[in-house]
Amino acid sequence: MSINVLIVDDSGVMRAMILKSMRMGGIPLGEIHQAGNGEEGLAALKEHKVDLVIVDINMPVMNGEEMIDHMHDDPEFQKIPIVVISTEGSEVRQNRLMEKGAVFIQKPFPPKKIRDTLKGILDIGGGK
Numbered sequence: 001m002s003i004n005v006l007i008v009d010d011s012g013v014m015r016a017m018i019l020k021s022m023r024m025g026g027i028p029l030g031e032i033h034q035a036g037n038g039e040e041g042l043a044a045l046k047e048h049k050v051d052l053v054i055v056d057i058n059m060p061v062m063n064g065e066e067m068i069d070h071m072h073d074d075p076e077f078q079k080i081p082i083v084v085i086s087t088e089g090s091e092v093r094q095n096r097l098m099e100k101g102a103v104f105i106q107k108p109f110p111p112k113k114i115r116d117t118l119k120g121i122l123d124i125g126g127g128k
């Protein structure tokens, strides 16, 4: 199976780096969608069916935590696995995100970290 992914980050360079890390890690990717803030991310979710959302926290217009809250309020989106990749250093906030079901990866991250994290939460273990 291949994973349709939505990557939400206000930095295009970071989105590209995340994508590259996923490719290098052998994650079987299907459709790839990108958005520059939470509002665009929610719009993309309404348009495309995705299996995974990777989201930054600090973004203009709508930050990642607000986007996650909106996803949780919507039965259509509340079961989609979420990985937060952020420079966010506050443990209080990290814990709050984990309580909301998100997995947290701190920036900067080694490329392998993304693969290891995704293998833990997605059903992609059995060869490709």
Ligand SMILES: [Mg+2]
Residues within 6 Å of the ligand: 009, 010, 011, 056, 057, 058, 059
């Ligand atoms: Mg940011």
